[in-house]
Structure formats: structure tokens, C-alpha cells
Amino acid sequence: INIEDKTIDVIKDLGRGAYGIVEHVRHTESQFEMALKRITAVSQEGKRFLMDRDVLEQTRESDSIVKYYGALFGEGDLWVFMEIMDASLDKFYRKYYGMENENSPIVTIEPFPESVLGKIAENVVSALDFLYKRRIIHRDVKPSNILINVKGQVKLCDFGISGYLVNSIARTFDAGCKPYMAPERINPSKENPGYDIRSDVWSFGITMMEIAIGQFPYPQAQTLFDQLKRVCKEDPPKLPENSSYSDSFKDFLAKW
Ligand code: ADP
Ligand code: MG
Secondary structure, eight states: OOOOOOOOOEEEEEETTTTEEEEEEEEEOOOEEEEEEOOOOHHHHHHHHHHHHHHHHHTOOTBBOOOOEEEEEEEHHHHHHOOOSSHHHHHHHHHTTTOTTTTTOOOOOOOHHHHHHHHHHHHHHHHHHHHHTTTTOOOOOOOEEEETTTOOEEEEEOTGGGGGBBBBBHHHHHTTOOOOOOOOHOOOOHHHHHHHHHHHHHHHHHHHHHHTTSSSSSOOOSHHHHHHHHHHSSSSOOOTTTTOSOOHHHHHHTTO
């Protein structure tokens, strides 16, 4: 469909992130429904990446990646059109545990069903594998970037974008986000100079742990600096000893 003419109707707001807003929209002419992400502060490099049709088109081959329909510049922002899904996992697990918002207590004590965790893991691993084979690092694996729909599909979104955004690490914290990033990304060293796919695996482990226990696995620290220090200095978080999850799930989380 031709979205260049920008004739779209907004159905409702879906959420807000550090870089802009996401809306459920309908293309007026075709009545096709999509999610529209309006991103502000995109670097030159980012503009090039997001316009890279090869990358966008390739991801259509994976059932575990949210489909990207295209991007264009509108009203000074970058508009990214993508497949509309029904919920992100951060909201889904909070609802499951009966939490009103991200800081409220867990009401349901039943653990999150392990079969669902398995299904999530299967799809995220498949999506990451697909990206890595094409030399794309995701860079922002976290519960809100894993989307689900009523068909029972689980898909990863927002790959590769964060690395191109202006001042992305600083903004992550402005928005009150939690550090899903791996120690080597917070504190690069000679032996561990930067960022490769293993950093995504770290974030994936933190994400699975968060869903399994209903909260971000690093306790809220006094300052951001303290929290980052814990990520770098402490052993990776573990499931509590008395947790009712299976040994194979515990082992899975202990592997990363
Ligand atoms: P973040 O991922 O940090 O929450 P985003 O700007 O990427 O910030 O997204 C904001 C919210 O919009 C997400 O938390 C998610 O709930 C919702 N969302 C994003 N993309 C889609 C989509 N394709 N379909 C449905 N909801 C979406
Ligand atoms: Mg996102």
C-alpha cells in the first residue's frame, strides 16, 4: 500500500517510549490497520538504516519478528509503520500477576506458566538467530519489545534501532528504564571491547527472569550508578532456590 500520502486515521494510543509514541492507525484508503511509531531525534545514520529496504524486507521472512511495512518522514519525525499486535510482554505479565503498574506489588502468587515461557523463549531465540545470520544485533531486548497477539503469536520488535538513536544510553535512563544491558556494554574493557550478539543473550536472560519472577531482577538501587555497578560486579541474577520452576528452566537461565 502507498503510505506516502499519509492519509491515516488514528484509532488509539498504544504506548510511549523514550523516543516517541506508538499509535494504532488505519490507512484510510485501504482500511489496513497498523502500528505507527513516531520517533524524534534520529541520527543521520539512523535515517539511512531505517530506510534500508533490504533489511526491512528480509525480516518479513520470519514469523518471530514484527513485520515492518516501511518508514517515512512526517512532521519532522521519523514514522515507522509496522504490524499491529495486541500487547507487549511487560504489560501482559503485569496483568497476569495482578499488578496495576510497574511498581505495584504482585497479587497473583501462581508462577507464570512455564509452557508460555517456553513459547516466548522459542520465538525470541528464533528471531535473534534470524537477525544474527544477517549480522544484525538487536541491542534492545526487553519485555516491552516482545509483542503478542490473540492468535498466540510471539514476536520481537524494535531491532537495531536503538544503536542509531541520539544518545541512546542516556535516554534509556531519562525515561526511567531499567538496565537490561550486559556488563560489557556498560563498562567496555580491553578484553571485552564492545558489543556482540552475546549482549543480546544477556538481555534476553534478564527478560525471561523478569517475566518468571514478576519484577526486574535487580532491586531498585538508590542511584542509577549503583544499579549499573551491581550489573557489572555481581554474579548474574538467579531464580530463588525455592522457586517452583523446573530444573530445566533453572538450568536454562543459569546458562547465559
Ligand atoms: P518501549 O519499547 O520502551 O516500551 P516503544 O516506543 O517502543 O517503547 O513502545 C511503546 C509501547 O507501545 C510498547 O510498550 C508497546 O506496549 C506498544 N507497542 C509498540 N509497538 C507495538 C505494535 N507493533 N503493536 C502493538 N503495540 C505496540
Ligand atoms: Mg519498543
